[in-house]
Amino acid sequence: MGRLWSLLFLTVPILGVAIFVLAVIPGGVFDDHWLPVNINEHGQIIDDLFMFILYLTGVIFIATGILMFWFLWKYDTEKRTEPVKFTHGSHTIEIIWSILPAATLLFIAIYQMDAWASHKMEPPVDDHGDPKPALVEVTGRQFEWRLRYAGRDGELYTKDDIFTVNDLHVPVNEQIVIVIKSQDVLHSFFLPNLRIKQDIIPGMKQQVWFQANQIGQYDLVCAELCGWGHYKMRGRLWVDSADDFAKWLEQAEQEQNSTEIASASQE
Amino acid sequence: MTAVTVDDAHGHGHHAMTLRQFINTYVFSKDHKIIGLQFLFTTLLWFLVGGLLALGIRWQLAFPWQSVPVIGNLLFAAEGGQMSPEFYTTLFTMHATVMIFFVIIPILAGAFGNYLIPLMIGADDMAFPTLNMLSYWFMWPAFFCIIMSFMNPPYGAGAGWTSYPPLSSVSAAAPGSASAQTWWLLAVTLVGVSSMMGSVNYMTTILQMRAPGLTMFRLPLTIWAMFITAILQAFALPVLTAAGFMQIFDRMAGSGFFVPEGLVINNADAESGGGQPLLWQHLFWFYSHPAVYIMILPAMGMVSDILACFARKPIFGYKPMVYSISGIAGLGFIVWGHHMFVSGMNPMLGLTFMVATMMIALPSAVKVFNWLGTIWGGDIKFTTPMLFALSFVSMFVIGGLSGIFMAATPVDIFIHDTYFIVAHFHYVLFSGTAMAVFGSIYFWFPKMFGRKMNETAGKWHFFLTFTFLNGTFFLMHILGAVGFPRRLADPYHYATFKHLLPMNQFITYCAIGMVASQVIFAANFFYSIFKGPKVGRNPWNANGLEWMAPSPPGHGNFDFQPIVYRGPYEYNSPEVETDFYPQTQPPPDGVEPAADEAH
Numbered sequence: 001m002g003r004l005w006s007l008l009f010l011t012v013p014i015l016g017v018a019i020f021v022l023a024v025i026p027g028g029v030f031d032d033h034w035l036p037v038n039i040n041e042h043g044q045i046i047d048d049l050f051m052f053i054l055y056l057t058g059v060i061f062i063a064t065g066i067l068m069f070w071f072l073w074k075y076d077t078e079k080r081t082e083p084v085k086f087t088h089g090s091h092t093i094e095i096i097w098s099i100l101p102a103a104t105l106l107f108i109a110i111y112q113m114d115a116w117a118s119h120k121m122e123p124p125v126d127d128h129g130d131p132k133p134a135l136v137e138v139t140g141r142q143f144e145w146r147l148r149y150a151g152r153d154g155e156l157y158t159k160d161d162i163f164t165v166n167d168l169h170v171p172v173n174e175q176i177v178i179v180i181k182s183q184d185v186l187h188s189f190f191l192p193n194l195r196i197k198q199d200i201i202p203g204m205k206q207q208v209w210f211q212a213n214q215i216g217q218y219d220l221v222c223a224e225l226c227g228w229g230h231y232k233m234r235g236r237l238w239v240d241s242a243d244d245f246a247k248w249l250e251q252a253e254q255e256q257n258s259t260e261i262a263s264a265s266q267e
Numbered sequence: 268m269t270a271v272t273v274d275d276a277h278g279h280g281h282h283a284m285t286l287r288q289f290i291n292t293y294v295f296s297k298d299h300k301i302i303g304l305q306f307l308f309t310t311l312l313w314f315l316v317g318g319l320l321a322l323g324i325r326w327q328l329a330f331p332w333q334s335v336p337v338i339g340n341l342l343f344a345a346e347g348g349q350m351s352p353e354f355y356t357t358l359f360t361m362h363a364t365v366m367i368f369f370v371i372i373p374i375l376a377g378a379f380g381n382y383l384i385p386l387m388i389g390a391d392d393m394a395f396p397t398l399n400m401l402s403y404w405f406m407w408p409a410f411f412c413i414i415m416s417f418m419n420p421p422y423g424a425g426a427g428w429t430s431y432p433p434l435s436s437v438s439a440a441a442p443g444s445a446s447a448q449t450w451w452l453l454a455v456t457l458v459g460v461s462s463m464m465g466s467v468n469y470m471t472t473i474l475q476m477r478a479p480g481l482t483m484f485r486l487p488l489t490i491w492a493m494f495i496t497a498i499l500q501a502f503a504l505p506v507l508t509a510a511g512f513m514q515i516f517d518r519m520a521g522s523g524f525f526v527p528e529g530l531v532i533n534n535a536d537a538e539s540g541g542g543q544p545l546l547w548q549h550l551f552w553f554y555s556h557p558a559v560y561i562m563i564l565p566a567m568g569m570v571s572d573i574l575a576c577f578a579r580k581p582i583f584g585y586k587p588m589v590y591s592i593s594g595i596a597g598l599g600f601i602v603w604g605h606h607m608f609v610s611g612m613n614p615m616l617g618l619t620f621m622v623a624t625m626m627i628a629l630p631s632a633v634k635v636f637n638w639l640g641t642i643w644g645g646d647i648k649f650t651t652p653m654l655f656a657l658s659f660v661s662m663f664v665i666g667g668l669s670g671i672f673m674a675a676t677p678v679d680i681f682i683h684d685t686y687f688i689v690a691h692f693h694y695v696l697f698s699g700t701a702m703a704v705f706g707s708i709y710f711w712f713p714k715m716f717g718r719k720m721n722e723t724a725g726k727w728h729f730f731l732t733f734t735f736l737n738g739t740f741f742l743m744h745i746l747g748a749v750g751f752p753r754r755l756a757d758p759y760h761y762a763t764f765k766h767l768l769p770m771n772q773f774i775t776y777c778a779i780g781m782v783a784s785q786v787i788f789a790a791n792f793f794y795s796i797f798k799g800p801k802v803g804r805n806p807w808n809a810n811g812l813e814w815m816a817p818s819p820p821g822h823g824n825f826d827f828q829p830i831v832y833r834g835p836y837e838y839n840s841p842e843v844e845t846d847f848y849p850q851t852q853p854p855p856d857g858v859e860p861a862a863d864e865a866h
Contacts, residue, residue, distance in 0.1 A: 001649055002647065005649045005654060008730070009657065009661055016741065019742065019744075020745075032749075033745050033749060033766075033767070033770070034745075036749060045677065046680060046681055049675060049678050050678050050682075053672050053678065056671075057671055061665065065664070067639055068642070068657070075642065076647055077648050080647075082644065084580055084838075085580065086580070086581065086839050087580075087644070089585070094587045101629050101633075105625040105629060108675060109622045109675075113618055117614075183531050183532075184433065184531060188684065190684075190752070192763050195680060197683055198611065201545060201610070202529075203529065203530075203543070203544070218763075219762060221750075221761060223685075225356065225434065227356075227434055228421075230356070230755065231755040231757045231760075232757070232760070
């Protein structure tokens with residue numbers, strides 16, 4: 001029986017690697033079962049880090065899995081040929097297998113600090129080195145995303161701001177800064193295709209930034225439990241060409257003005 | 268060191284009992300073994316509840332909005348048996364709560380800690396038997412509160428097991444959940460009271476009541492792990508208790524510790540303000556991160572004992588193992604922020620926590636290497652407990668390595684709150700701890716009941732659980748890589764996740780298989796208590812002190828005064844003919860008592 005049990009443990013590294021390989025390569029049974037397409041200029045670095053850690057941990061996973069199989073196979077009580085190695089360990093080996101992982105882990109930690117900083121600590125600046133103004137303010141509330149665009153003056157919180165819900169339009173190939181806040185409970189602003197996730201805390205304003213490089217429609221997901229309707233707090237991100245974005249903004253402004261006039265004339 | 272009461276060792280059961288005696292012996296018992304078994308039986312019962320709650324989650328993810336089998340028409344008659352989204356939020360909240368606070372923590376510390384500590388250190392009982400009894404009976408008010416939480420709409424708390432405010436602390440944010448959440452908070456706080464009583468007792472007992480000759484570095488790793496765990500509990504728990512009371516005040520008295528100014532919930536202004544939701548997260552994780560180690564260290568200790576016994580070899584690197592346990596515990600206090608990388612706390616702080624988190628992977632790696640070193644060159648006997656222990660090592664490697672992805676802050680931005688995390692902690696807690704618990708039950712069952720569990724049934728139980736758990740949890744890594752979020756009642760209306768339904772259905776089938784396989788375990792467990800083959804003191808030819816006591820041990824545990832000559836892992840020692848060398852066996856003539864050799 002020892003043989004069979006050893007082989008069972010061998011299936012762990014074999015099937016584990018096989019599943020990841022099937023997921024990573026395009027096509028096949030697990031087509032599209034991997035990191036969704038990345039359209040953020042800052043996003044590639046996260047994917048690269050993910051793959052780097054995957055390869056690194058993959059090597060350790062395979063090595064420990066095979067070693068374990070081999071020891072079980074070789075030292076199975078029914079089949080073993082050598083006497084038991086009566087040992088309490090080895091100082092040298094302990095030091096080697098402490099220092100090697102320590103160095104590797106420290107390297108990973110330091111290596112990724114820049115990526116973290118570019119995502120969370122270095123907001124984009126304009127030509128003068130001033131912080132780039134926000135294009136839109138996103139407010140999470142149970143269970144929708146309220147959007148407030150800086151209107152013609154390019155400044156938020158002025159009279160010409162434009163208000164919409166759930167459909168977040170941004171121009172392509174431009175540094176976008178978004179202010180996020182919450183009106184009620186925690187939410188999380190998650191754009192899978194832009195590798196952006198930021199929890200939103202009521203009482204606090206935060207910024208996220210990105211540069212989308214592909215026109216299309218993408219999901220905006222709430223990723224922090226916000227109540228019974230959490231699952232349906234869905235928004236859409238529209239990455240438009242500069243022209244389309246300008247047109248959309250103009251249209252949104254007109255619609256807003258006409259409803260304002262309509263409601264004003266009713267009064 | 269205390270003297271062992273020998274005269275009482277034959278225990279109970281010889282004469283007809285009065286009701287009062289029965290209650291004192293089996294109900295309000297102060298005997299650590301009875302208390303341990305009480306913890307074992309109740310936590311196994313809760314394990315079943317937690318498993319069924321998990322199946323509810325899996326049902327919704329595989330067959331969203333379809334009529335729930337069996338209970339659907341009872342609970343949701345109006346909706347044609349289809350579960351409501353708020354019920355889904357209670358399912359994952361209560362699944363996690365039950366598994367963490369009512370199964371894993373009490374089964375490790377409460378059941379195994381209680382049963383094994385005095386036996387493995389050669390003591391007659393715990394240092395404070397009455398306190399020990401209370402630590403069990405304080406679980407009952409907690410059971411009452413959690414059952415009350417289940418009984419009140421929406422039939423369980425629904426703010427996640429992390430109970431993040433303001434959702435959890437402002438009743439209006441989750442309409443109709445007014446009392447379920449409050450009962451939940453009381454339940455969790457009471458579990459803390461029980462754990463605290465246990466932890467004080469364990470520390471005192473291990474420090475004060477070891478048998479003559481049993482130095483700290485001759486302790487089994489199980490006891491080291493229980494000792495360090497008790498310290499973790501004692502220092503981390505008060506923070507959760509305080510935070511729990513603060514949130515109860517927020518809900519009931521409007522104190523607003525965690526509620527900021529100016530909330531507009533359900534189109535109405537929230538009453539209180541001036542607080543900070545992030546404060547709860549810091550306080551909660553200051554306990555709940557060390558709690559992660561409270562949920563794994565004892566399992567690691569027990570696995571070490573089982574591996575050495577069935578590899579018939581000393582533990583490779585005993586002292587490095589002890590230092591790793593201590594290192595994990597020490598670092599465990601300064602890594603809580605890694606649960607909060609994207610929470611909105613200062614990103615500079617994220618960098619600090621990332622470095623500490625990366626470093627905590629080191630002692631875990633050292634332990635894995637030492638376990639592999641232990642089976643290397645051994646005489647491996649594939650018994651049921653050994654298979655579970657081996658699978659712990661194999662699966663813990665997966666859970667440990669996937670942790671590195673999350674420790675990397677930039678990668679965590681993408682995978683935080685996705686199924687990658689769900690895969691990670693289930694590999695640690697189910698494939699790790701729960702498998703170690705199964706192995707430990709098979710291993711120490713003969714000591715607990717004087718009978719052995721059936722090996723064939725045990726191996727089938729192992730094989731099916733091992734297969735189905737990988738079918739369930741491994742693919743969750745892949746879901747997570749797509750960004751599939753946790754806690755969504757219906758993720759499939761997002762275009763990004765639509766195509767993941769078939770994979771989720773496969774996972775659900777495996778989960779059903781996994782829960783069903785536990786029937787074999789339950790049948791084997793209860794059958795063997797009454798009908799299993801009787802065994803002597805030491806059925807596994809193990810070295811530990813607990814195996815020198817009768818099976819099951821009577822009151823006072825030992826019928827002789829144990830004197831310890833060496834550590835518990837001297838298997839295949841050249842000093843003796845047999846391949847085991849009990850801690851109490853005096854060295855043969857002419858052999859110098861061995862110095863503590865661990866390197």
